[in-house]
Amino acid sequence: MQTPKSLGFGLGLRPQHYGEILATNPAIDWFEIISENYMVPGGKPLRMLDAITERYPVVMHGVALSIASTAPLDMEYLHALKQLERRSNPKWISDHLCWTGVHGMSLHDLLPVPYTQEALKHVVSRIGQVQDFLGRRIAIENVSSYITYQQSEMEEWDFVREVAEQADCWLILDVNNVFVSGSNHDFSTHAFIDQIPVDRVVQFHLAGHSEGEVGLIDTHDLAVCDEVWQLYARALKRFGAVSTMIERDDNIPPLTELVQELDIARSIAAKTLKPVAA
Amino acid sequence: MKISLADIQSAVHQAIVEKSTVALKFIAPLPHGNALAAFKVYQDAYTLRLTGFLTNDFPMLKAYIGDDRFDEIARHYIHANPSTHPNARWYSEDFPAFLKSSNAFTDNGECIELVTLEQALSHAFDAADVPAMTLADLAAILPAHAGDLQINLQPSATVLTFQQNTTSIWSALKADIEPPHPHKLDQPQKILVFRQVQASRFRLLGEDEAMALAFIRDGVSFAVLCEMMAFQNDDGEVPKRAAMFLRIWLESQLLMAESAAKAVK
Numbered sequence: 001m002q003t004p005k006s007l008g009f010g011l012g013l014r015p016q017h018y019g020e021i022l023a024t025n026p027a028i029d030w031f032e033i034i035s036e037n038y039m040v041p042g043g044k045p046l047r048m049l050d051a052i053t054e055r056y057p058v059v060m061h062g063v064a065l066s067i068a069s070t071a072p073l074d075m076e077y078l079h080a081l082k083q084l085e086r087r088s089n090p091k092w093i094s095d096h097l098c099w100t101g102v103h104g105m106s107l108h109d110l111l112p113v114p115y116t117q118e119a120l121k122h123v124v125s126r127i128g129q130v131q132d133f134l135g136r137r138i139a140i141e142n143v144s145s146y147i148t149y150q151q152s153e154m155e156e157w158d159f160v161r162e163v164a165e166q167a168d169c170w171l172i173l174d175v176n177n178v179f180v181s182g183s184n185h186d187f188s189t190h191a192f193i194d195q196i197p198v199d200r201v202v203q204f205h206l207a208g209h210s211e212g213e214v215g216l217i218d219t220h221d222l223a224v225c226d227e228v229w230q231l232y233a234r235a236l237k238r239f240g241a242v243s244t245m246i247e248r249d250d251n252i253p254p255l256t257e258l259v260q261e262l263d264i265a266r267s268i269a270a271k272t273l274k275p276v277a278a
Numbered sequence: 279m280k281i282s283l284a285d286i287q288s289a290v291h292q293a294i295v296e297k298s299t300v301a302l303k304f305i306a307p308l309p310h311g312n313a314l315a316a317f318k319v320y321q322d323a324y325t326l327r328l329t330g331f332l333t334n335d336f337p338m339l340k341a342y343i344g345d346d347r348f349d350e351i352a353r354h355y356i357h358a359n360p361s362t363h364p365n366a367r368w369y370s371e372d373f374p375a376f377l378k379s380s381n382a383f384t385d386n387g388e389c390i391e392l393v394t395l396e397q398a399l400s401h402a403f404d405a406a407d408v409p410a411m412t413l414a415d416l417a418a419i420l421p422a423h424a425g426d427l428q429i430n431l432q433p434s435a436t437v438l439t440f441q442q443n444t445t446s447i448w449s450a451l452k453a454d455i456e457p458p459h460p461h462k463l464d465q466p467q468k469i470l471v472f473r474q475v476q477a478s479r480f481r482l483l484g485e486d487e488a489m490a491l492a493f494i495r496d497g498v499s500f501a502v503l504c505e506m507m508a509f510q511n512d513d514g515e516v517p518k519r520a521a522m523f524l525r526i527w528l529e530s531q532l533l534m535a536e537s538a539a540k541a542v543k
Contacts, residue, residue, distance in 0.1 A: 108324075122283060
């Protein structure tokens with residue numbers, strides 16, 4: 001199994017930045033697109049996507065696959081996803097280890113899964129179906145969670161690892177999500193990272209979060225905090241040079257600010273991955 | 279008894295939508311804080327997120343009626359319309375119809391028209407891409423075949439009919455100035471919503487042009503268009519007016535290129 005080569009340091013593509021990206025060709029190595037934003041009939045979103053994909057590598061990142069739902073897979077959605085894949089030629093396609101609704105409805109949220117053998121078998125089977133349909137491995141991302149279930153039979157990291165191994169899929173390690181869930185559920189973020197198989201991780205996510213009344217909330221509306229940068233350095237030590245990107249979905253700053261934030265990631269990676277002198 | 283994944287998901291889904299405690303028995307105690315409060319994060323996020331989708335799609339209505347009233351109407355819509363599409367882009371599709379069927383704006387017809395206009399602009403924005411007919415396409419048609427020219431509107435174009443001064447209200451809101459007082463117009467107003475250079479826009483239509491656009495909605499030849507216009511008002515100027523509209527429509531990228539291709543063949 002050949003893990004894809006690192007793309008370097010990227011950003012989430014957001015409509016606020018289309019003009020500046022196309023006018024200035026900023027030093028960003030690649031972009032991650034939110035798949036659903038481009039699953040539309042036509043118009044500016046797809047024109048912009050075409051223009052960006054001519055200049056930069058992209059990866060597709062979805063929020064609505066609902067891979068862990070007990071509702072049937074949405075084949076209409078999968079066909080639209082495949083159509084977008086043909087158009088954007090992504091380096092990989094990802095979504096979240098979560099469910100978003102049942103009974104034909106969507107809650108438009110990334111809900112955590114009970115870490116049970118039944119759920120594991122179910123998720124592995126569904127990833128297999130999606131990979132067969134798309135004809136390629138997909139990447140699955142650990143989510144932030146504010147609850148866990150009484151029925152869980154294993155730790156989250158064991159569940160994630162088993163999903164990846166049994167389904168033979170890639171993983172996105174969302175470092176911020178590890179930090180948020182670790183804080184909310186009082187688990188060791190280092191233990192989480194140490195249990196994720198090195199050869200499965202194709203991408204790191206970095207993002208900001210907020211403090212809620214009952215814990216940390218994965219809001220993507222602030223800069224990456226120091227603790228998450230430290231955890232990122234820890235992840236780099238274990239996984240090596242992995243494609244890294246910053247997600248910002250609310251309170252979106254000017255592109256230059258995000259590029260500067262990305263430079264912090266570059267700097268940490270340069271220091272952490274520096275070859276040891278003989 | 280072993281609880282299945284489907285049972286857990288069904289209860290959690292119900293508890294989020296109904297803001298009930300039906301799923302709490304499945305939620306583990308938190309190391310610090312209580313599980314009920316943690317679960318409420320998901321319950322609150324559900325309403326906030328769907329309200330955000332509506333705000334994103336109907337910013338002018340929100341600016342017009344204010345945050346509190348908009349949020350109240352959004353809550354009613356969310357309660358009556360759980361999202362059935364995985365893509366948030368389509369969540370608000372039934373919002374105008376919902377408002378029409380509710381009594382929220384019985385005496386405020388301009389609000390219904392405002393959301394109708396906002397939705398048409400959204401549809402125009404990401405409607406399917408079809409190459410637009412150009413002057414060059416037109417020039418490629420031999421004069422003898424000009425009457426055979428098939429003209430069809432782009433999928434992004436639509437014509438609305440408003441009874442109120444809604445477009446003036448929309449324009450004021452867009453410019454962030456005090457909107458005019460709503461009132462019923464002496465004559466219904468026809469509005470063309472379309473996409474040009476990747477931006478959705480609208481303009482008011484004269485009676486003649488509105489009628490001509492109605493004729494070509496489903497595609498007709500240029501000759502038939504002239505005949506239909508002449509049938510409505512044969513003042514001897516029909517070909518001239520039809521040619522003028524054709525020029526305006528070409529400049530606005532309103533027509534589909536494939537129509538011209540058919541005429542060339």
